[in-house]
Amino acid sequence: MNETNTNFDVKNLQIQSFLSIIVIFGSLLLASFMDNILIEISWTIKYVIYVLILVISIIIMVSGMLIEAYPLIKAIFQKDKSRKSKIDKKRTNIAWSIFFIGFILSFVNLIFFGILFSINVLQTL
Amino acid sequence: MIKEKYYFMTICLLLLSANIFNIYMSGETIPNNIDTGYIENDRSNPITSTKNEFDVFSKVEYDTCSKVAWYIVEILSKRGIETSILFSKAIVISSDSILIVIGHGYLKGEQYYIGDFSSNMITKLSIGKKYIALLACYSSLINLKNEYMLVYDSITTLQASVNDLISFLGFNCNYEAIIPSIKLFSLDSGGSDEGGSDGENFFEFMIASTYYDGVFLRYDLNSENSANQYGNFIRAHPGVIFEINCGGDITIAEERTYFFGLLRREVETTEYHYIYCKQYGEFRKVIIEDNGYIIGFENHLFIVTYNFIADKGTVDEIRDVNNIKFEKDVDEEPDTDGMSNEEAIIAAALIGATATIASACIIGGITALVAGAKVASYVTILGLSASTVLTVVGIGLIVLGVVVLTYFFIELIQYLSDG
Numbered sequence: 091m092n093e094t095n096t097n098f099d100v101k102n103l104q105i106q107s108f109l110s111i112i113v114i115f116g117s118l119l120l121a122s123f124m125d126n127i128l129i130e131i132s133w134t135i136k137y138v139i140y141v142l143i144l145v146i147s148i149i150i151m152v153s154g155m156l157i158e159a160y161p162l163i164k165a166i167f168q169k170d171k172s173r174k175s176k177i178d179k180k181r182t183n184i185a186w187s188i189f190f191i192g193f194i195l196s197f198v199n200l201i202f203f204g205i206l207f208s209i210n211v212l213q214t215l
Numbered sequence: 216m217i218k219e220k221y222y223f224m225t226i227c228l229l230l231l232s233a234n235i236f237n238i239y240m241s242g243e244t245i246p247n248n249i250d251t252g253y254i255e256n257d258r259s260n261p262i263t264s265t266k267n268e269f270d271v272f273s274k275v276e277y278d279t280c281s282k283v284a285w286y287i288v289e290i291l292s293k294r295g296i297e298t299s300i301l302f303s304k305a306i307v308i309s310s311d312s313i314l315i316v317i318g319h320g321y322l323k324g325e326q327y328y329i330g331d332f333s334s335n336m337i338t339k340l341s342i343g344k345k346y347i348a349l350l351a352c353y354s355s356l357i358n359l360k361n362e363y364m365l366v367y368d369s370i371t372t373l374q375a376s377v378n379d380l381i382s383f384l385g386f387n388c389n390y391e392a393i394i395p396s397i398k399l400f401s402l403d404s405g406g407s408d409e410g411g412s413d414g415e416n417f418f419e420f421m422i423a424s425t426y427y428d429g430v431f432l433r434y435d436l437n438s439e440n441s442a443n444q445y446g447n448f449i450r451a452h453p454g455v456i457f458e459i460n461c462g463g464d465i466t467i468a469e470e471r472t473y474f475f476g477l478l479r480r481e482v483e484t485t486e487y488h489y490i491y492c493k494q495y496g497e498f499r500k501v502i503i504e505d506n507g508y509i510i511g512f513e514n515h516l517f518i519v520t521y522n523f524i525a526d527k528g529t530v531d532e533i534r535d536v537n538n539i540k541f542e543k544d545v546d547e548e549p550d551t552d553g554m555s556n557e558e559a560i561i562a563a564a565l566i567g568a569t570a571t572i573a574s575a576c577i578i579g580g581i582t583a584l585v586a587g588a589k590v591a592s593y594v595t596i597l598g599l600s601a602s603t604v605l606t607v608v609g610i611g612l613i614v615l616g617v618v619v620l621t622y623f624f625i626e627l628i629q630y631l632s633d634g
Contacts, residue, residue: 200575
Protein backbone atom coordinates (compact mmCIF):
# COMPACT_ATOMS: atom_id res chain seq x y z
CA MET A 91 0.00 0.00 0.00
CA ASN A 92 2.73 2.37 1.02
CA GLU A 93 5.17 1.47 -1.69
CA THR A 94 5.55 3.72 -4.68
CA ASN A 95 7.15 3.08 -8.02
CA THR A 96 9.96 5.51 -7.27
CA ASN A 97 13.46 4.05 -6.94
CA PHE A 98 15.06 3.91 -3.52
CA ASP A 99 16.24 7.36 -2.47
CA VAL A 100 19.88 7.17 -1.36
CA LYS A 101 19.92 10.85 -0.45
CA ASN A 102 18.01 10.27 2.80
CA LEU A 103 20.61 7.76 3.87
CA GLN A 104 23.40 10.21 3.08
CA ILE A 105 21.77 12.88 5.20
CA GLN A 106 21.45 10.48 8.10
CA SER A 107 25.12 9.60 7.72
CA PHE A 108 26.11 13.25 7.82
CA LEU A 109 24.06 13.90 10.95
CA SER A 110 25.41 10.87 12.79
CA ILE A 111 29.02 11.57 11.83
CA ILE A 112 28.73 15.15 13.07
CA VAL A 113 27.34 14.16 16.44
CA ILE A 114 29.89 11.37 16.89
CA PHE A 115 32.75 13.68 15.93
CA GLY A 116 31.47 16.31 18.35
CA SER A 117 31.27 13.80 21.17
CA LEU A 118 34.73 12.45 20.49
CA LEU A 119 36.04 15.98 20.40
CA LEU A 120 34.58 16.73 23.80
CA ALA A 121 35.85 13.44 25.20
CA SER A 122 39.37 14.09 23.93
CA PHE A 123 39.23 17.57 25.41
CA MET A 124 38.19 16.23 28.79
CA ASP A 125 41.00 13.71 28.62
CA ASN A 126 43.46 16.54 28.12
CA ILE A 127 42.19 18.56 31.02
CA LEU A 128 40.88 16.18 33.62
CA ILE A 129 42.49 12.88 34.41
CA GLU A 130 40.82 12.12 37.69
CA ILE A 131 39.69 8.85 39.15
CA SER A 132 36.33 10.31 40.09
CA TRP A 133 35.73 11.14 36.45
CA THR A 134 36.00 7.52 35.37
CA ILE A 135 32.40 6.82 36.28
CA LYS A 136 31.27 9.96 34.49
CA TYR A 137 33.18 8.93 31.42
CA VAL A 138 31.60 5.49 31.53
CA ILE A 139 28.10 6.98 31.74
CA TYR A 140 28.91 9.42 28.97
CA VAL A 141 30.36 6.78 26.65
CA LEU A 142 27.54 4.35 27.47
CA ILE A 143 24.87 6.87 26.49
CA LEU A 144 26.85 7.76 23.38
CA VAL A 145 27.12 4.11 22.36
CA ILE A 146 23.39 3.60 22.95
CA SER A 147 22.54 6.66 20.88
CA ILE A 148 24.87 5.51 18.11
CA ILE A 149 23.17 2.10 18.13
CA ILE A 150 19.77 3.81 17.88
CA MET A 151 20.95 5.99 15.01
CA VAL A 152 22.47 3.05 13.16
CA SER A 153 19.27 1.06 13.69
CA GLY A 154 17.32 3.88 12.07
CA MET A 155 19.72 3.95 9.18
CA LEU A 156 19.53 0.18 8.72
CA ILE A 157 15.75 0.35 8.60
CA GLU A 158 16.02 3.17 6.09
CA ALA A 159 18.50 1.19 4.02
CA TYR A 160 16.52 -2.04 4.23
CA PRO A 161 15.33 -2.03 0.60
CA LEU A 162 18.87 -1.41 -0.58
CA ILE A 163 20.29 -4.18 1.63
CA LYS A 164 17.54 -6.50 0.51
CA ALA A 165 18.31 -5.77 -3.11
CA ILE A 166 21.99 -6.47 -2.55
CA PHE A 167 21.32 -9.80 -0.86
CA GLN A 168 18.88 -10.77 -3.57
CA LYS A 169 21.63 -10.09 -6.09
CA ASP A 170 19.45 -7.67 -7.86
CA LYS A 171 21.85 -6.32 -10.44
CA SER A 172 19.93 -3.12 -10.85
CA ARG A 173 19.98 -2.64 -7.07
CA LYS A 174 16.81 -0.71 -7.35
CA SER A 175 14.06 -0.88 -4.86
CA LYS A 176 10.88 0.90 -4.09
CA ILE A 177 10.26 3.48 -1.43
CA ASP A 178 8.22 2.37 1.55
CA LYS A 179 7.00 5.60 3.16
CA LYS A 180 5.84 3.98 6.37
CA ARG A 181 9.17 2.26 6.95
CA THR A 182 11.09 5.43 6.04
CA ASN A 183 9.12 7.48 8.55
CA ILE A 184 9.71 4.92 11.30
CA ALA A 185 13.41 4.85 10.41
CA TRP A 186 13.70 8.61 10.58
CA SER A 187 11.84 8.79 13.88
CA ILE A 188 14.19 6.23 15.44
CA PHE A 189 17.22 7.94 13.96
CA PHE A 190 16.10 11.34 15.20
CA ILE A 191 15.66 10.03 18.77
CA GLY A 192 19.26 8.76 18.70
CA PHE A 193 20.46 12.07 17.28
CA ILE A 194 18.76 14.13 19.98
CA LEU A 195 19.94 11.73 22.70
CA SER A 196 23.50 12.19 21.55
CA PHE A 197 23.24 15.95 21.64
CA VAL A 198 21.61 16.02 25.06
CA ASN A 199 24.40 13.74 26.28
CA LEU A 200 26.99 16.04 24.78
CA ILE A 201 25.52 19.14 26.37
CA PHE A 202 24.83 17.45 29.71
CA PHE A 203 28.38 16.21 29.98
CA GLY A 204 29.73 19.63 29.14
CA ILE A 205 27.58 21.27 31.82
CA LEU A 206 28.60 18.62 34.34
CA PHE A 207 32.21 19.31 33.55
CA SER A 208 31.75 23.08 33.88
CA ILE A 209 30.04 22.71 37.26
CA ASN A 210 32.85 20.47 38.45
CA VAL A 211 35.43 22.98 37.31
CA LEU A 212 33.59 25.92 38.87
CA GLN A 213 33.37 24.11 42.18
CA THR A 214 37.14 23.91 42.31
CA LEU A 215 37.53 27.67 41.86
CA MET B 216 27.04 15.25 -4.38
CA ILE B 217 30.19 17.34 -4.81
CA LYS B 218 28.71 20.00 -2.55
CA GLU B 219 28.12 17.45 0.16
CA LYS B 220 31.71 16.28 -0.08
CA TYR B 221 33.01 19.82 0.36
CA TYR B 222 30.63 20.37 3.24
CA PHE B 223 31.73 17.17 4.93
CA MET B 224 35.41 18.00 4.44
CA THR B 225 34.92 21.49 5.89
CA ILE B 226 33.26 20.14 9.00
CA CYS B 227 35.94 17.52 9.51
CA LEU B 228 38.62 20.19 9.17
CA LEU B 229 36.81 22.43 11.66
CA LEU B 230 36.53 19.65 14.21
CA LEU B 231 40.13 18.62 13.69
CA SER B 232 41.30 22.21 14.15
CA ALA B 233 39.26 22.56 17.32
CA ASN B 234 40.78 19.37 18.69
CA ILE B 235 44.31 20.50 17.93
CA PHE B 236 43.53 23.85 19.54
CA ASN B 237 42.29 22.04 22.65
CA ILE B 238 45.47 20.02 22.95
CA TYR B 239 47.61 23.07 22.31
CA MET B 240 45.71 25.14 24.85
CA SER B 241 45.94 22.55 27.59
CA GLY B 242 49.63 22.13 26.85
CA GLU B 243 50.19 25.88 27.22
CA THR B 244 49.80 25.64 30.97
CA ILE B 245 52.85 23.45 31.34
CA PRO B 246 55.83 25.34 32.70
CA ASN B 247 58.65 25.86 30.25
CA ASN B 248 61.59 24.82 32.29
CA ILE B 249 65.07 24.75 30.91
CA ASP B 250 65.42 21.09 30.10
CA THR B 251 68.33 19.75 28.17
CA GLY B 252 69.24 16.72 30.20
CA TYR B 253 69.25 13.11 29.22
CA ILE B 254 69.77 9.81 30.95
CA GLU B 255 71.78 6.87 29.75
CA ASN B 256 71.59 4.63 32.79
CA ASP B 257 69.60 1.46 32.75
CA ARG B 258 66.40 1.76 34.70
CA SER B 259 64.35 -0.57 36.72
CA ASN B 260 60.66 -1.14 36.31
CA PRO B 261 58.12 1.01 38.17
CA ILE B 262 58.36 0.61 41.91
CA THR B 263 55.52 0.75 44.39
CA SER B 264 56.76 0.80 47.93
CA THR B 265 55.06 0.41 51.25
CA LYS B 266 56.81 1.92 54.23
CA ASN B 267 56.05 2.04 57.88
CA GLU B 268 54.86 5.25 59.43
CA PHE B 269 57.07 6.98 61.92
CA ASP B 270 57.87 10.40 63.28
CA VAL B 271 54.53 11.79 62.20
CA PHE B 272 54.76 14.89 64.29
CA SER B 273 58.22 16.06 63.37
CA LYS B 274 58.60 19.35 61.59
CA VAL B 275 59.81 20.04 58.12
CA GLU B 276 62.93 22.14 58.30
CA TYR B 277 64.54 24.29 55.75
CA ASP B 278 67.97 22.70 56.15
CA THR B 279 66.56 19.26 55.54
CA CYS B 280 64.65 20.33 52.48
CA SER B 281 67.54 22.21 50.97
CA LYS B 282 69.96 19.36 51.58
CA VAL B 283 67.71 16.82 50.01
CA ALA B 284 66.93 19.07 47.05
CA TRP B 285 70.54 19.89 46.44
CA TYR B 286 71.60 16.29 46.88
CA ILE B 287 69.24 15.21 44.13
CA VAL B 288 70.21 18.09 41.88
CA GLU B 289 73.87 17.30 42.40
CA ILE B 290 73.37 13.68 41.44
CA LEU B 291 71.54 14.69 38.29
CA SER B 292 73.93 17.47 37.34
CA LYS B 293 76.91 15.13 37.61
CA ARG B 294 75.28 13.09 34.89
CA GLY B 295 74.79 16.04 32.63
CA ILE B 296 71.16 16.52 33.47
CA GLU B 297 70.20 20.13 33.93
CA THR B 298 67.30 20.64 36.24
CA SER B 299 65.10 23.39 37.49
CA ILE B 300 63.95 23.50 41.08
CA LEU B 301 60.68 24.85 42.30
CA PHE B 302 60.45 25.61 45.99
CA SER B 303 56.87 25.66 47.04
CA LYS B 304 54.87 23.74 49.57
CA ALA B 305 56.46 20.91 47.68
CA ILE B 306 59.83 20.71 46.01
CA VAL B 307 59.66 20.03 42.31
CA ILE B 308 62.77 19.06 40.39
CA SER B 309 62.36 18.63 36.69
CA SER B 310 64.29 18.09 33.53
CA ASP B 311 63.02 17.18 30.10
CA SER B 312 62.77 13.53 31.01
CA ILE B 313 62.47 13.51 34.79
CA LEU B 314 59.95 14.88 37.22
CA ILE B 315 60.58 14.55 40.94
CA VAL B 316 58.04 15.90 43.40
CA ILE B 317 58.86 15.84 47.11
CA GLY B 318 56.33 16.88 49.67
CA HIS B 319 53.43 16.12 51.85
CA GLY B 320 50.76 13.96 50.21
CA TYR B 321 47.20 14.45 51.37
CA LEU B 322 43.62 14.49 50.21
CA LYS B 323 41.73 17.77 50.05
CA GLY B 324 38.15 17.03 49.26
CA GLU B 325 38.24 14.52 46.46
CA GLN B 326 41.53 15.72 45.09
CA TYR B 327 44.97 14.51 46.03
CA TYR B 328 47.72 17.05 46.63
CA ILE B 329 51.45 16.97 47.15
CA GLY B 330 52.19 20.20 48.96
CA ASP B 331 50.25 22.81 47.04
CA PHE B 332 50.40 20.81 43.83
CA SER B 333 47.13 19.18 42.94
CA SER B 334 47.02 15.87 41.10
CA ASN B 335 45.91 17.80 38.02
CA MET B 336 48.94 20.04 38.13
CA ILE B 337 51.29 17.11 38.65
CA THR B 338 49.62 15.28 35.82
CA LYS B 339 50.21 18.24 33.57
CA LEU B 340 53.83 18.49 34.68
CA SER B 341 54.33 14.79 34.04
CA ILE B 342 53.38 14.98 30.40
CA GLY B 343 56.30 14.05 28.22
CA LYS B 344 58.44 12.91 31.15
CA LYS B 345 59.87 9.43 31.04
CA TYR B 346 60.69 9.07 34.73
CA ILE B 347 58.31 10.18 37.43
CA ALA B 348 59.14 10.04 41.12
CA LEU B 349 56.48 11.26 43.50
CA LEU B 350 58.10 11.16 46.93
CA ALA B 351 54.96 11.58 48.95
CA CYS B 352 52.59 9.43 50.87
CA TYR B 353 49.85 7.77 48.84
CA SER B 354 51.23 9.25 45.62
CA SER B 355 49.91 6.24 43.73
CA LEU B 356 46.54 7.99 43.95
CA ILE B 357 47.64 10.11 41.02
CA ASN B 358 46.72 8.16 37.96
CA LEU B 359 49.79 8.55 35.78
CA LYS B 360 50.78 6.38 32.86
CA ASN B 361 54.39 7.33 32.36
CA GLU B 362 56.94 4.71 31.41
CA TYR B 363 58.80 4.59 34.73
CA MET B 364 57.23 5.67 37.98
CA LEU B 365 58.16 5.68 41.63
CA VAL B 366 54.98 6.09 43.63
CA TYR B 367 53.77 5.06 47.05
CA ASP B 368 50.54 3.36 47.95
CA SER B 369 51.07 4.03 51.64
CA ILE B 370 52.96 6.27 54.00
CA THR B 371 56.64 6.92 53.46
CA THR B 372 59.43 9.03 54.86
CA LEU B 373 61.79 11.44 53.25
CA GLN B 374 64.84 9.34 53.92
CA ALA B 375 63.26 6.14 52.67
CA SER B 376 61.86 7.79 49.59
CA VAL B 377 65.16 9.44 48.69
CA ASN B 378 66.78 6.04 49.04
CA ASP B 379 64.15 4.61 46.71
CA LEU B 380 64.73 7.45 44.30
CA ILE B 381 68.40 6.64 43.98
CA SER B 382 67.60 3.00 43.25
CA PHE B 383 64.87 4.09 40.88
CA LEU B 384 67.15 6.35 38.89
CA GLY B 385 69.75 3.61 38.76
CA PHE B 386 72.51 5.73 40.27
CA ASN B 387 75.26 4.28 42.36
CA CYS B 388 75.68 7.08 44.87
CA ASN B 389 77.26 7.47 48.21
CA TYR B 390 73.94 7.92 49.85
CA GLU B 391 75.37 7.12 53.27
CA ALA B 392 77.19 10.42 53.21
CA ILE B 393 74.01 12.39 53.37
CA ILE B 394 72.00 10.22 55.73
CA PRO B 395 73.38 11.69 58.95
CA SER B 396 72.50 15.19 57.83
CA ILE B 397 68.93 14.38 56.91
CA LYS B 398 66.56 14.80 59.79
CA LEU B 399 63.87 12.22 59.51
CA PHE B 400 60.36 13.37 59.07
CA SER B 401 57.25 11.94 57.62
CA LEU B 402 56.07 13.32 54.35
CA ASP B 403 52.58 12.60 55.50
CA SER B 404 52.54 14.81 58.50
CA GLY B 405 48.86 15.05 59.12
CA GLY B 406 47.96 17.92 56.86
CA SER B 407 44.36 17.80 55.82
CA ASP B 408 41.23 19.85 55.88
CA GLU B 409 41.21 19.32 59.62
CA GLY B 410 44.39 21.36 59.91
CA GLY B 411 47.20 20.85 62.34
CA SER B 412 49.72 20.20 59.66
CA ASP B 413 53.32 21.03 59.22
CA GLY B 414 53.34 19.60 55.73
CA GLU B 415 50.47 21.81 54.69
CA ASN B 416 52.55 24.84 55.64
CA PHE B 417 55.71 23.47 54.13
CA PHE B 418 56.83 26.76 52.73
CA GLU B 419 55.86 28.77 55.76
CA PHE B 420 58.01 26.58 57.94
CA MET B 421 60.91 27.40 55.78
CA ILE B 422 60.41 31.09 56.26
CA ALA B 423 58.64 31.59 59.54
CA SER B 424 56.96 29.99 62.47
CA THR B 425 53.24 30.36 62.98
CA TYR B 426 50.92 30.96 65.87
CA TYR B 427 47.21 31.42 66.37
CA ASP B 428 46.19 34.67 67.99
CA GLY B 429 42.63 33.58 68.65
CA VAL B 430 41.30 35.03 65.41
CA PHE B 431 43.86 34.55 62.69
CA LEU B 432 46.78 32.32 62.01
CA ARG B 433 49.76 34.64 62.34
CA TYR B 434 53.26 34.28 61.06
CA ASP B 435 56.28 35.31 63.08
CA LEU B 436 58.44 37.49 60.98
CA ASN B 437 61.65 35.64 61.45
CA SER B 438 62.02 35.81 57.71
CA GLU B 439 65.30 37.65 57.90
CA ASN B 440 67.15 34.54 58.92
CA SER B 441 65.24 32.40 56.43
CA ALA B 442 65.97 34.77 53.59
CA ASN B 443 69.58 34.70 54.57
CA GLN B 444 69.53 30.92 54.53
CA TYR B 445 67.81 30.88 51.18
CA GLY B 446 70.29 33.37 49.79
CA ASN B 447 73.18 31.26 51.05
CA PHE B 448 71.70 28.19 49.47
CA ILE B 449 71.24 29.88 46.14
CA ARG B 450 74.69 31.34 46.19
CA ALA B 451 76.17 27.96 46.98
CA HIS B 452 74.69 26.42 43.88
CA PRO B 453 75.54 28.41 40.77
CA GLY B 454 74.21 27.15 37.50
CA VAL B 455 70.93 26.04 38.98
CA ILE B 456 67.72 27.82 38.22
CA PHE B 457 65.57 28.46 41.24
CA GLU B 458 61.92 29.09 40.99
CA ILE B 459 60.35 30.00 44.28
CA ASN B 460 56.62 29.85 44.64
CA CYS B 461 54.64 31.05 47.57
CA GLY B 462 51.14 30.97 46.23
CA GLY B 463 47.98 30.11 47.99
CA ASP B 464 46.89 31.75 51.19
CA ILE B 465 46.35 35.43 50.47
CA THR B 466 46.25 36.22 54.18
CA ILE B 467 49.99 35.90 54.33
CA ALA B 468 50.50 38.35 51.47
CA GLU B 469 52.21 40.93 53.64
CA GLU B 470 54.56 38.42 55.18
CA ARG B 471 55.25 36.98 51.77
CA THR B 472 56.09 40.36 50.33
CA TYR B 473 58.28 41.07 53.30
CA PHE B 474 60.13 37.80 52.88
CA PHE B 475 60.59 38.32 49.18
CA GLY B 476 61.88 41.77 49.88
CA LEU B 477 64.48 40.32 52.20
CA LEU B 478 65.40 37.62 49.73
CA ARG B 479 65.65 40.18 46.98
CA ARG B 480 68.07 42.13 49.08
CA GLU B 481 70.08 39.00 49.67
CA VAL B 482 70.49 38.14 46.06
CA GLU B 483 70.73 41.66 44.75
CA THR B 484 73.66 42.42 46.97
CA THR B 485 75.58 39.46 45.65
CA GLU B 486 76.55 38.29 42.20
CA TYR B 487 73.04 37.44 41.10
CA HIS B 488 71.84 39.63 38.35
CA TYR B 489 68.33 38.81 37.42
CA ILE B 490 65.21 37.98 39.30
CA TYR B 491 61.99 37.35 37.52
CA CYS B 492 58.48 37.14 38.75
CA LYS B 493 56.85 34.19 37.13
CA GLN B 494 53.61 32.32 37.07
CA TYR B 495 53.82 28.74 36.00
CA GLY B 496 54.67 28.50 32.37
CA GLU B 497 54.36 32.18 31.71
CA PHE B 498 56.90 34.80 32.47
CA ARG B 499 55.45 37.93 33.88
CA LYS B 500 56.76 41.39 33.47
CA VAL B 501 59.75 42.31 35.53
CA ILE B 502 59.74 45.66 37.22
CA ILE B 503 63.23 47.02 37.53
CA GLU B 504 63.98 50.49 38.76
CA ASP B 505 66.64 52.58 37.14
CA ASN B 506 69.03 51.80 39.93
CA GLY B 507 68.62 48.13 39.20
CA TYR B 508 66.48 47.15 42.12
CA ILE B 509 63.36 45.15 41.63
CA ILE B 510 60.46 46.87 43.26
CA GLY B 511 57.56 44.60 42.47
CA PHE B 512 56.85 41.02 43.33
CA GLU B 513 54.05 38.67 42.76
CA ASN B 514 54.20 35.31 44.42
CA HIS B 515 57.00 33.99 42.30
CA LEU B 516 60.67 34.59 42.00
CA PHE B 517 62.73 33.29 39.18
CA ILE B 518 66.42 33.57 39.76
CA VAL B 519 69.07 33.00 37.16
CA THR B 520 72.50 32.99 38.65
CA TYR B 521 75.39 34.94 37.28
CA ASN B 522 77.39 31.79 36.68
CA PHE B 523 74.60 30.26 34.73
CA ILE B 524 74.58 33.16 32.35
CA ALA B 525 78.35 33.14 32.09
CA ASP B 526 78.33 29.45 31.25
CA LYS B 527 75.43 29.40 28.90
CA GLY B 528 75.67 32.58 26.94
CA THR B 529 74.61 36.17 26.96
CA VAL B 530 71.58 37.53 28.67
CA ASP B 531 69.84 37.92 25.35
CA GLU B 532 70.51 34.33 24.41
CA ILE B 533 69.22 33.10 27.73
CA ARG B 534 66.19 35.27 27.30
CA ASP B 535 65.54 34.04 23.79
CA VAL B 536 65.82 30.41 24.77
CA ASN B 537 63.51 30.74 27.71
CA ASN B 538 61.10 33.35 26.44
CA ILE B 539 62.06 35.59 29.32
CA LYS B 540 60.61 39.02 28.86
CA PHE B 541 61.92 42.14 30.45
CA GLU B 542 59.51 44.89 31.23
CA LYS B 543 60.38 46.87 28.16
CA ASP B 544 59.65 43.83 25.99
CA VAL B 545 56.19 43.22 27.40
CA ASP B 546 53.70 44.63 24.96
CA GLU B 547 50.13 44.95 26.06
CA GLU B 548 49.98 41.49 27.54
CA PRO B 549 46.57 40.44 28.75
CA ASP B 550 46.46 41.32 32.41
CA THR B 551 46.05 38.00 34.11
CA ASP B 552 48.08 38.97 37.16
CA GLY B 553 46.86 37.24 40.25
CA MET B 554 45.84 34.04 38.51
CA SER B 555 47.55 30.99 39.80
CA ASN B 556 48.54 28.18 37.51
CA GLU B 557 45.56 26.14 38.59
CA GLU B 558 43.20 29.03 37.95
CA ALA B 559 44.74 29.47 34.54
CA ILE B 560 44.14 25.79 33.79
CA ILE B 561 40.56 26.08 35.00
CA ALA B 562 39.97 29.20 32.92
CA ALA B 563 41.44 27.47 29.89
CA ALA B 564 39.32 24.41 30.60
CA LEU B 565 36.16 26.47 30.86
CA ILE B 566 36.89 28.31 27.66
CA GLY B 567 37.70 25.08 25.90
CA ALA B 568 34.69 23.17 27.18
CA THR B 569 32.34 26.02 26.43
CA ALA B 570 33.76 26.57 22.99
CA THR B 571 33.57 22.85 22.30
CA ILE B 572 29.96 22.50 23.38
CA ALA B 573 28.94 25.68 21.61
CA SER B 574 30.76 24.81 18.41
CA ALA B 575 29.29 21.30 18.50
CA CYS B 576 25.82 22.84 18.84
CA ILE B 577 26.43 25.33 16.06
CA ILE B 578 27.92 22.77 13.67
CA GLY B 579 25.19 20.27 14.53
CA GLY B 580 22.56 22.97 14.04
CA ILE B 581 23.90 23.96 10.64
CA THR B 582 24.00 20.30 9.64
CA ALA B 583 20.41 19.82 10.77
CA LEU B 584 19.36 22.90 8.80
CA VAL B 585 21.04 21.63 5.65
CA ALA B 586 19.57 18.18 6.24
CA GLY B 587 16.11 19.73 6.65
CA ALA B 588 16.44 21.49 3.33
CA LYS B 589 17.63 18.40 1.51
CA VAL B 590 15.53 15.65 3.03
CA ALA B 591 12.80 14.21 0.82
CA SER B 592 9.45 15.90 1.21
CA TYR B 593 7.57 12.71 2.02
CA VAL B 594 9.72 11.91 5.09
CA THR B 595 8.19 12.50 8.50
CA ILE B 596 9.59 12.31 12.01
CA LEU B 597 7.12 11.27 14.72
CA GLY B 598 4.31 12.32 12.42
CA LEU B 599 5.75 15.75 11.66
CA SER B 600 7.44 16.85 8.49
CA ALA B 601 11.13 15.91 8.72
CA SER B 602 12.07 19.09 6.93
CA THR B 603 10.27 21.21 9.53
CA VAL B 604 11.57 19.24 12.50
CA LEU B 605 15.19 19.36 11.32
CA THR B 606 14.92 23.07 10.55
CA VAL B 607 13.52 23.84 14.01
CA VAL B 608 16.12 21.65 15.74
CA GLY B 609 18.87 23.21 13.63
CA ILE B 610 17.85 26.75 14.53
CA GLY B 611 17.49 25.75 18.18
CA LEU B 612 20.96 24.25 18.33
CA ILE B 613 22.52 27.27 16.64
CA VAL B 614 20.79 29.68 19.03
CA LEU B 615 21.80 27.52 22.00
CA GLY B 616 25.40 27.42 20.83
CA VAL B 617 25.58 31.17 20.31
CA VAL B 618 23.92 31.94 23.66
CA VAL B 619 26.18 29.55 25.60
CA LEU B 620 29.27 30.88 23.92
CA THR B 621 28.31 34.50 24.54
CA TYR B 622 27.32 33.89 28.17
CA PHE B 623 30.51 32.09 29.09
CA PHE B 624 32.74 34.59 27.38
CA ILE B 625 31.02 37.42 29.27
CA GLU B 626 31.52 35.49 32.52
CA LEU B 627 35.12 34.80 31.68
CA ILE B 628 35.88 38.42 30.82
CA GLN B 629 34.31 39.51 34.11
CA TYR B 630 36.30 36.89 35.99
CA LEU B 631 39.55 37.96 34.39
CA SER B 632 38.86 41.64 34.98
CA ASP B 633 37.95 40.97 38.62
CA GLY B 634 41.00 38.77 39.12
